[in-house]
Amino acid sequence: MANVTIDGIKVSVPDGSTILQAAQVAGVRVPTLCYHPDQAVKANCRVCVCEVEGQRLLQAACSQPVYDGMVVKTHSPKVVEARKTILELILAHHPQDCLSCIRNQNCELQALAEEYAIRENPFEKMVRGLPKDTSTPSIVRDPDKCVLCRRCVYACSVFQSVNALGLENRGNHAMVVPSLGKDLLDSPCVMCGQCIHACPVGAITENEQIDEFLAAVADPDKVVVTQIAPAIRVAIGEEVGMKTGEMPMEVFVAGLRQLGFDYVLHTNFTADLTILEEGNELLKRLKEGGKLPMFTSCSPGWINFCETFYPDLLDNLSTCKSPQQMFGALVKTYWAEKMGIDPAKIYSVSIMPCTAKKFEASRPEMKDSGFRDVDLVLTTREVGRLFRMAGIDFSKLAPSKFDSWMGAYTGAAVIFGATGGVMEAALRTVYEVVTGKTLEDLNFTFARGMEGIKEAEIDLDGTKVKVAIGHGLANARKLMDQVRAGQSPYHFIEIMACPGGCIGGGGQPLTKANVKRAERIDAIYVEDEGLPLRKSHENPEVKVLYEEFLHEPLGHKSHELLHTHYTPKNKKFL
C-alpha cells in the first residue's frame, strides 16, 4: 500500500494505483477526456494533469502511478491554468457549433469547457473543414469534431475486434479514419455503434431520423405503427430524468401514443415467436444432423460480423429473421388482415437499442410482406429526444396498454434484452417441448451476467446439449475461431454483438461504463420475475398466430415470412 496525500486528504491505496484512482478514493474528482473506465489508459489528452510535490512537470493523473509519501495537488492555480490552456488548444480545433450538435448538453468536451469557464480563446481557430461520412444507414462520422482521444478505436478493435477504425498520419495531421482512409461502408464496420458510446463528443453518432418520423405522423394517410425492442424500457427512463429500469411499461406506451403513434405493439411478441421458430430449428438440426453449432441470429451487428469475417460459417446461423424483421413481415400481412387495415398505408417504425438495426431494415431481402417490412428504425436516444421535444411529463401520464394481436409477451421475451437472454428463453421452451415436463426452475442463471463467454451442459431428459453465450464481438471471435478449427464442443451458441447484449446496444442512452450495462441487466431480470407468463410457448397471442395464420413452426408461411438467408460481404480488406 502507498500513503498518498491528495489535496490535503490522506489516503492509502494499493501499490501501482494511479493518481486518478487515489483521487477517487479521496473523493476528489479529477477531470478526464481520453480516459475510459473500461479501456486501457491512453494519456493523450492531458486534461487530467496534476501537480506532484517535488516534480517540476505536471503529471497525467490517469497514467502516473503513485508512490508512498506522494503529495498531489489536483487543482492548484498552476494546474488550472494548464488545463485551461489544454482545453483552449483542443477547442481551437473543434467546431463551435454546440447549439446544433447532436451531443449538445451531453458532451464531455462541452462540460469541461463549462467547468473551466472557457470564455475567450486566444488560439487561432483551425477547424479542418472535412466532410461528414454518411455512407452507412446507421452511423455518421463528423471527423471535424474528433478530439483524437482514440476511445472509439479501442472500442472497435479491442471490445469488438472489428478493426474498422484506426489512425492516419501523425502529429497535427493525425486523424481517426476508417481503415485505409475509406468511407465507413467500405471498411469492415459492422455498424454496432459501440464507437458512439466511446466517443466523448459528437464525432461519431447515430444516423438521426427524427424528421422522417415527424413527417410520417403528420401524414393523415399513414397508419403509424410501432414495435418496442425488449431492451428499451429499462433504459428509456435515463433519457427523461428517471433511473434505470424505473419507467413503467404502460407509462412508456402512453408516452408513445402522445408522440402520435396510431398503434403501439411489441417486439417482445416476435421475440417469443423467435423462440418457437428458432427452438424448433435447433431441435430439427439436432435430430436430422443439420449444421451445428447453431448460432442465434437476432443481433444485426453480429450478422454483419459473420458475413464479413466468417462467410464460411453462414450455414451455422439460424435462418430465423431477427424479432424486428419478423415483426415487420407480420405487421403488414397477418396484423393488417386481422385489423382490416390496408398494408400499403402502414408505416412501420421500430424502436431499437441498436444502430445496426437501421441497416438491417434497409436490407433488400427484407421485403417479404410485399412492402419494405420495417419503414423506419429509431434508436432509444432518438425516442428520448422526441419525448423531450413533446414535453411529456411521465409522472402525470395515465398508463396505457399495448394494442392487440402483436402486443402480448412473456418474461422469456423480456430477457432477450440481456446477454444470455435468448439462450435462457430458448432453454425454457426447448426443455418443455423435448421432455413434455413442466420446468420447475425457470432461471438458467449460468446464462446471466457480464462474463464474456458463458457455457453450460443442459440435460434434456437424457439428451445432453452443450451451449455457449458470447457478447461483444471479440468474445464472438473466440467462439467462431473454435468452430472454424472444428474444435467447438457446442450445439447452440448465442451471440450478441454488443457488450452486455442489447441493453448495451449502440442506440441506447450513452453508456460510458459497463457498470451501467450491469444495472440495466438487473432491471431486465426484475421485469421477467414479475410477469405471470415467463415461457414463450405460453404467449396467448403467439398461440393465436399459429392457429390462424402460421399453422406450425417452420411451416410454409413461416419460411416465407420469418426466415431469411445470408450473403458473404466479400469485403476487400479486413
Place this chain on the structure above:
Amino acid sequence: MADYKEIITRYKDLPGGIIEAYHAIQKEQSYLPEEAIIAAAEVFEIPVKDAYGVATFYSMFSVKSRGKNVIRICESAPCHIAGAADVVAALEKELGIKMGETTPDGKFALEFTECVGQCQATPVITINGKPYGDITADKIPAILAEYK
C-alpha cells in the same frame, strides 16, 4: 504489378520489418499502393487499419501515387536561411509543377522534408534519398538530367 507479398515476406521475421518492407516496395514503385498495404497486413498478421496507420505515420512513405523520382527540399531553418525558397522556385519552374505535385510524365515528384543532416552544405535537396548540397538554381538542370 510487383508481387508485393513476395517482397514483404522477406522482412517478416525482422523486428519492425513492416517499415523495411514498405521501403523495399517504395524502391520499386515510389509509393505504397493499397494492395501493398493489404498484403503487408496479411504477412505481418495485423489489421489493415494498423498497416495503413504505419504507412501514413512516416513522412518517407506515401500512400498516394507519385513521380518515380522523389525530390525533397529541406525546409528546416538552416536551409531556409540559405535560400531554399529560391531552390523551390527553380525546381517548380524547371519541372512545370508545384510542390506536392508529380510531373505529367510521372518522372518527378516534389516534396518538402525536414532536416536531412547535411547542414554543412545548405540548401540541400535529396533525390530518391541521395543528398545534393549547396544547391543553387543554375545547378538544377544538370542534376535533373541524371534522372531523365
